[in-house]
Amino acid sequence: MKVKKGIPLIDQHDKNGFYGGKFGGNYVAETLKKPIDDLSELFEKCRKDKKFLKERDDLYENYVGSPTRFFKLQNLTDHLGGAQIYAKMVSDANGGAHKIYNAITHAMLCKKAKKKYICTDTGAGYNGKMFSMVAKKFGLGCKVFMGTRDIERQKPNCDAIRKNGAEIVPVTSGSKTLVDAVSECIRYWVSNCDKVHMGIGSLVGPNIFVKICGWSTAQISRELKVQLEDEFGEIPNKLKLINCVGGGSSAYGFWSEFFDYNKKHIELIGVEAGGPKNSKLHAAPLSKNSKIGILHGAAAYCVQDNDGQISETESCSSGLDYPSCSPIHCFLKDVGRARYTVATDEEAFSAYKLVTELEEISPSLEPAHSFAEAIKIAPKLDESNIIIVNSCGDSLKDKDIIKKRLGNYIR
Amino acid sequence: MKSQISLAFEKCKRENRPALLTYTVAGDNSKKKSLEILKSISQHADILEIGFPFNAPTADGPQIQNSTYRALKNGFKLKDAFQIVKNYKKMRNAKPCILMGYYQMVYHYGEKKFIKKCKQVGVNGLIIVDLPWPDNKKFSKLCKKNSITFVQLISPTTSKERMKKIIRDSHDLNYLISMLSTTGGKLKVSPKRILKNYFKIKRINKSKNMVIGFGITNKTIGTLKKADGLVVGSALCKGISDSIKNRQNPVIKLNKMVEVLKNKII
Numbered sequence: 292m293k294v295k296k297g298i299p300l301i302d303q304h305d306k307n308g309f310y311g312g313k314f315g316g317n318y319v320a321e322t323l324k325k326p327i328d329d330l331s332e333l334f335e336k337c338r339k340d341k342k343f344l345k346e347r348d349d350l351y352e353n354y355v356g357s358p359t360r361f362f363k364l365q366n367l368t369d370h371l372g373g374a375q376i377y378a379k380m381v382s383d384a385n386g387g388a389h390k391i392y393n394a395i396t397h398a399m400l401c402k403k404a405k406k407k408y409i410c411t412d413t414g415a416g417y418n419g420k421m422f423s424m425v426a427k428k429f430g431l432g433c434k435v436f437m438g439t440r441d442i443e444r445q446k447p448n449c450d451a452i453r454k455n456g457a458e459i460v461p462v463t464s465g466s467k468t469l470v471d472a473v474s475e476c477i478r479y480w481v482s483n484c485d486k487v488h489m490g491i492g493s494l495v496g497p498n499i500f501v502k503i504c505g506w507s508t509a510q511i512s513r514e515l516k517v518q519l520e521d522e523f524g525e526i527p528n529k530l531k532l533i534n535c536v537g538g539g540s541s542a543y544g545f546w547s548e549f550f551d552y553n554k555k556h557i558e559l560i561g562v563e564a565g566g567p568k569n570s571k572l573h574a575a576p577l578s579k580n581s582k583i584g585i586l587h588g589a590a591a592y593c594v595q596d597n598d599g600q601i602s603e604t605e606s607c608s609s610g611l612d613y614p615s616c617s618p619i620h621c622f623l624k625d626v627g628r629a630r631y632t633v634a635t636d637e638e639a640f641s642a643y644k645l646v647t648e649l650e651e652i653s654p655s656l657e658p659a660h661s662f663a664e665a666i667k668i669a670p671k672l673d674e675s676n677i678i679i680v681n682s683c684g685d686s687l688k689d690k691d692i693i694k695k696r697l698g699n700y701i702r
Numbered sequence: 703m704k705s706q707i708s709l710a711f712e713k714c715k716r717e718n719r720p721a722l723l724t725y726t727v728a729g730d731n732s733k734k735k736s737l738e739i740l741k742s743i744s745q746h747a748d749i750l751e752i753g754f755p756f757n758a759p760t761a762d763g764p765q766i767q768n769s770t771y772r773a774l775k776n777g778f779k780l781k782d783a784f785q786i787v788k789n790y791k792k793m794r795n796a797k798p799c800i801l802m803g804y805y806q807m808v809y810h811y812g813e814k815k816f817i818k819k820c821k822q823v824g825v826n827g828l829i830i831v832d833l834p835w836p837d838n839k840k841f842s843k844l845c846k847k848n849s850i851t852f853v854q855l856i857s858p859t860t861s862k863e864r865m866k867k868i869i870r871d872s873h874d875l876n877y878l879i880s881m882l883s884t885t886g887g888k889l890k891v892s893p894k895r896i897l898k899n900y901f902k903i904k905r906i907n908k909s910k911n912m913v914i915g916f917g918i919t920n921k922t923i924g925t926l927k928k929a930d931g932l933v934v935g936s937a938l939c940k941g942i943s944d945s946i947k948n949r950q951n952p953v954i955k956l957n958k959m960v961e962v963l964k965n966k967i968i
């Protein structure tokens with residue numbers, strides 16, 4: 292089992308949709324077989340179609356705004372006194388996060404399939420917000436499934452979704468978070484797949500959704516590669532790319548141009564949500580060696596109890612609060628191409644605070660997990676090391692949570 | 703040798719009626735009660751489908767989800783489902799039992815171990831909602847080897863070509879999903895159309911039994927009685943919810959409900 296060179300990682304699956312022979316697949320109800328086959332066929336056709344690609348590239352350039360900025364965090368670097376730290380400001384993207392790339396592809400595919408409605412899930416609310424934006428732009432009806440716990444804690448994004456004219460469908464089952472929102476969204480699709488297009492908000496779900504999402508967020512690393520060459524004249528020698536991992540779409544997009552490099556040259560570090568320091572609960576199936584489980588149509592490492600039920604997770608960041616992860620990250624873990632670790636809630640809050648105080652930027656709690664790892668390792672490394680953090684969300688959406696936790700909110 | 707399931711269909715055919723299949727969730731609303739419910743409704747039902755709860759179901763409607771969460775909240779474990787079947791099967795005139803659930807529970811338990819355990823406790827058939835053809839080929843063979851009927855699902859979205867392959871690889875029973883829906887939705891297609899589609903599919907292989915399920919209630923069951931068998935699930939799960947709300951005994955309530963269903967198809 293290893294990463295093949297020169298082929299996009301999303302395409303390195305077998306005919307049944309498995310990466311490394313065991314991660315992924317298509318564990319879906321019979322009803323969804325046909326819509327999934329249709330979508331797969333459509334996507335494969337579109338990704339080869341020059342007109343489709345041009346339309347997408349135009350949207351990425353003029354609507355999302357590309358490239359998102361890349362710059363050095365000089366104050367943080369000086370403060371930590373070790374490796375040089377840079378940020379890739381994916382939160383510059385229209386809507387404020389990486390989720391916009393996947394949403395655009397889905398809206399384009401929805402149009403091509405001649406469907407008038409689109410549905411999706413959301414945790415942090417970003418994915419829902421992006422789908423509501425593109426739905427409005429493309430003239431599509433839009434339903435966003437969201438756990439009631441997340442509706443409470445991610446108000447700014449919920450307001451945006453509603454303002455764009457999309458409907459938030461509150462999900463009250465189970466833990467009332469992302470995992471239940473995805474289940475409910477899939478159930479809705481089962482009942483309405485003849486008229487409605489479904490987009491899943493991360494690099495998870497049945498194989499085709501993993502592929503569409505990864506194909507879309509890959510834009511991030513295409514930009515980064517050019518920016519690296521502009522800044523350093525080459526790809527630096529000791530590079531570390533740090534990204535938070537919920538489902539893993541942001542991390543895949545950040546890394547996708549760099550899988551073929553030796554890991555000593557470019558190290559890929561994924562940071563999962565470790566949850567509160569003193570809690571047994573977490574959302575870190577990769578780092579905490581969870582067993583493989585079948586959730587939302589795919590086999591992947593998944594937090595589960597000893598009877599096979601999906602376990603409750605806990606994290607201060609809604610976007611990372613998911614019990615499973617992408618089959619692609621399971622594969623990357625097993626072949627050793629990426630390293631996965633956790634940051635606790637406490638570490639994420641401290642990292643948010645430090646970065647916001649020292650720099651002009653203010654990461655949301657998801658990328659704050661990535662900064663926590665950067666803060667941990669930078670002092671142990673010398674300045675020949677370049678650390679780049681994907682700052683894929685803005686703290687504004689977490690204002691209330693931060694205020695409650697730290698007493699005040701600064702940005 | 704004919705399976706218990708096939709024999710049950712033959713008996714119904716001799717009586718000139720469709721088989722009545724019930725679906726209830728193991729452990730709903732308690733382990734003890736769900737066993738009592740099975741024992742009681744088996745007076746009227748021909749085959750018992752028994753759900754084993756999973757907390758991230760992607761094709762269940764609200765009624766079955768309620769039953770599932772109720773069972774889980776009461777501490778349901780997978781071994782309880784096996785225990786319930788085992789105890790039910792001790793009864794005289796026990797009916798064939800089909801376990802139904804999601805693949806994660808099977809995968810976690812181990813495919814081989816799961817099938818062995820089913821055989822040991824007397825399970826006659828298995829429905830795994832999210833293990834469609836052709837991914838289910840290996841599992842289905844393993845079931846056959848252990849004399850367990852692996853039930854294939856066919857949906858309104860299944861293409862003709864795919865249907866042929868599914869039916870070719872099927873055992874003695876298939877399950878037609880009546881409409882595009884999770885379980886328990888309102889029947890949004892006319893019974894006439896459902897039956898028309900049903901007989902078109904039946905023609906592919908007349909020797910295999912095929913039941914219709916999803917959205918069937920005591921109001922609609924009578925109109926579909928030309929099928930080999932009819933499954934009622936959500937309506938019964940709702941019956942349990944209602945009886946809890948009204949402080950009635952769910953065992954008595956379900957017995958009555960299944961009796962009414964039976965009377966509509968004889």
Ligand SMILES: Cc1ncc(COP(=O)(O)O)c(C=O)c1O
Pocket residue numbers: 388414415416417418492493494535536537538539540541542609610611655657658683684685
């Ligand atoms: C700001 C932000 N970062 C990261 C994530 C996690 O994304 P992924 O599923 O791509 O790992 C989310 C998800 O909602 C998010 O909103």
